[in-house]
Amino acid sequence: MPDPLLGYTLAQNGISLASQASNALSSGAASSPGRKDFRYPLALMDDKTDYLKIKIFKYVLPKEGSFRVSARAPYLTAESYTDRLSKSQEKSIASIILPIPQNISDSTSVTWGEDTINPLEAFGLGVANQAQEQGFDVAQAAGDAILGQMKGIDLSTQNVIRNAISSRAVSALGGNVSVSGLISRATGQVLNSNLELLFQGVNLRSFPFVFDFVPRSGPEAREVKEIIRTLKKSMTPRSGSGKGTSTGTGSDLFISSPDTFKLSYMSGGRPHPFLNIFKPCALASMSVNYTASGTYATYSDGTPVHIQVTLEFKEINPVYREDYDSKDGKNGVGY
Numbered sequence: 001m002p003d004p005l006l007g008y009t010l011a012q013n014g015i016s017l018a019s020q021a022s023n024a025l026s027s028g029a030a031s032s033p034g035r036k037d038f039r040y041p042l043a044l045m046d047d048k049t050d051y052l053k054i055k056i057f058k059y060v061l062p063k064e065g066s067f068r069v070s071a072r073a074p075y076l077t078a079e080s081y082t083d084r085l086s087k088s089q090e091k092s093i094a095s096i097i098l099p100i101p102q103n104i105s106d107s108t109s110v111t112w113g114e115d116t117i118n119p120l121e122a123f124g125l126g127v128a129n130q131a132q133e134q135g136f137d138v139a140q141a142a143g144d145a146i147l148g149q150m151k152g153i154d155l156s157t158q159n160v161i162r163n164a165i166s167s168r169a170v171s172a173l174g175g176n177v178s179v180s181g182l183i184s185r186a187t188g189q190v191l192n193s194n195l196e197l198l199f200q201g202v203n204l205r206s207f208p209f210v211f212d213f214v215p216r217s218g219p220e221a222r223e224v225k226e227i228i229r230t231l232k233k234s235m236t237p238r239s240g241s242g243k244g245t246s247t248g249t250g251s252d253l254f255i256s257s258p259d260t261f262k263l264s265y266m267s268g269g270r271p272h273p274f275l276n277i278f279k280p281c282a283l284a285s286m287s288v289n290y291t292a293s294g295t296y297a298t299y300s301d302g303t304p305v306h307i308q309v310t311l312e313f314k315e316i317n318p319v320y321r322e323d324y325d326s327k328d329g330k331n332g333v334g335y
Contacts, residue, residue: 038227039097040213042220047268050100052209055092055264056234057280059257060084081316085260085280093259094230100265101209106276108319108335111200118180118191202318206284207263212292213307221303228288228309234259235283258282261313274332279323281313 045051062079184190215221238256261281265272291297292308299305319335329335 036092036094037096038094038223038230040211040220040223040227041099041216042223045268050265050267050272052098052100053264053266054096054098055262056094056096056230056259057085057088057092057262058090059260060088060090081260082279085262092262093234096227096230098211098227101211103210104275106205106207106335108205109203111203112197113200114195115198116193116195118193202320204318205315207278207281207313207315209311209313211309211311213309214305215299215303218301221299221301224307225303228307231283231286231309231311234261235286260316263313271331276333277328277331277335278313279315279317279319279335281315283311284314285312286310 060081062084180190213224213227215224235258237258239252261283263278263281265275265277267273271277287310289308289310290304292304292306297305323329324334
């Protein structure tokens with residue numbers, strides 16, 4: 001099947017170059033109206049060429065009833081954007097092929113944070129849970145239970161703990177009194193905090209890319225201009241009164257989500273056998289330097305001779321362990 005973007009034809013005995021497709025690109029097809037597929041450079045690619053493919057989609061809204069809260073497990077049901085996009089039958093708005101940048105990386109992180117619970121809090125929490133189940137005042141029951149278990153503690157320490165529990169009432173009146181402060185003042189000691197690092201949540205990944213464009217012909221210059229314009233347009237939200245809004249309200253009260261992006265490292269016509277894969281992304285920021293060589297210089301048609309575009313994509317959904325066991329996640333290093 002011929003691929004007009006890559007400019008080659010897949011055959012049983014290997015790859016035969018499609019020179020007609022290449023000539024069409026170099027003869028000015030880059031500026032033909034209605035084109036939605038772009039690439040840089042326009043040089044012919046073969047089955048050994050590695051590149052980054054960017055497909056652009058309209059934001060897919062959740063279907064009615066896809067977000068539910070239930071009294072039975074699972075208590076919260078919400079379809080992720082990754083699932084919504086994969087189930088959507090909409091075709092991509094545009095497709096852009098770019099060379100893989102010189103510096104590519106992926107960074108995965110989760111959030112862990114320090115947390116403490118002292119013996120009084122731990123004991124009081126257990127008693128309070130029991131008291132709450134029986135309908136008693138939680139704070140009073142916890143305090144009484146703690147005081148009732150002080151047989152092995154000397155009298156002065158018991159008085160300090162009683163005062164510490166009573167500090168709750170002082171704090172309610174606006175005083176800045178803490179349990180640890182009272183105990184430290186009276187005994188010169190502090191409660192064992194049982195400091196531990198606890199898992200707190202997942203983080204979304206971001207991917208910065210830097211692309212250098214050095215157009216070598218008129219068609220290539222027009223291609224670069226359309227690539228920059230398409231990226232800028234797709235990352236920009238639609239006003240409520242604009243046509244083609246995802247909400248369809250036609251109201252200036254709202255603005256609609258920008259388009260979303262699906263990125264893929266490719267090798268020829270296949271996914272790259274080693275590099276990471278992506279979940280659907282949003283284009284969070286884009287900057288264009290029209291004087292990337294440090295001086296202002298243009299061709300006769302006004303096209304800068306060296307343009308540098310910096311993009312930062314952010315994944316819309318986090319990556320979970322189960323994703324590595326999916327069909328896509330088993331390719332290369334996974335996500």
